[in-house]
Amino acid sequence: MLTKTVVINNPTGLHLRPAGNLCKEAVKYKSRITFNYRNNNTNAKSVLSVLAACVKQGDSIELICEGDDEEEAMENISRIIEEGLGDLPQTE
Numbered sequence: 001m002l003t004k005t006v007v008i009n010n011p012t013g014l015h016l017r018p019a020g021n022l023c024k025e026a027v028k029y030k031s032r033i034t035f036n037y038r039n040n041n042t043n044a045k046s047v048l049s050v051l052a053a054c055v056k057q058g059d060s061i062e063l064i065c066e067g068d069d070e071e072e073a074m075e076n077i078s079r080i081i082e083e084g085l086g087d088l089p090q091t092e
Contacts, residue, residue, distance in 0.1 A: 001066040002074045010087035013056040016047075018085035023047045025080055031067025033077065044077070 010018055026033045026044040033044040037059065043049045044063075055061060063081070065073040080086075 001064065002070050003065075004063050004074060004078050005060050006063055006078050006081045008055050008057055008059050008061065009082065010084040011057050012087060013059065014050055014053065014085075016051065018087045019047050019050040021080065021085045022050055022077070025077055026073070028076075029065070029067070029069045029073040031065045031070045031073045033066075033073055034064045036062040036064065 008014060012018065014022065023045055034041050035044055035053075036042075037053050037055055040053065041064075042053045061081075063074065063078055065071075065077070067073075
């Protein structure tokens with residue numbers, strides 16, 4: 001099991017588009033992928049669960065990956081979160 005604290009950078013938090021992008025990435029892996037936020041454990045593969053967590057810009061979540069491909073999952077999911085889940089303008 002791997003854990004990592006990541007900050008939600010995008011201006012709108014985990015609203016529908018970024019939540020969908022997070023889930024779209026999470027379902028690529030066999031590992032169980034969840035995150036803790038405000039003492040609640042959320043299934044990162046469920047858009048409804050991610051939306052219900054009400055994570056806002058600047059909030060920290062503890063990302064948890066557990067399974068055969070946990071290292072790859074943690075690397076890629078934490079990267080897309082740090083990059084803004086498709087909600088930040090690209091810098092050149």
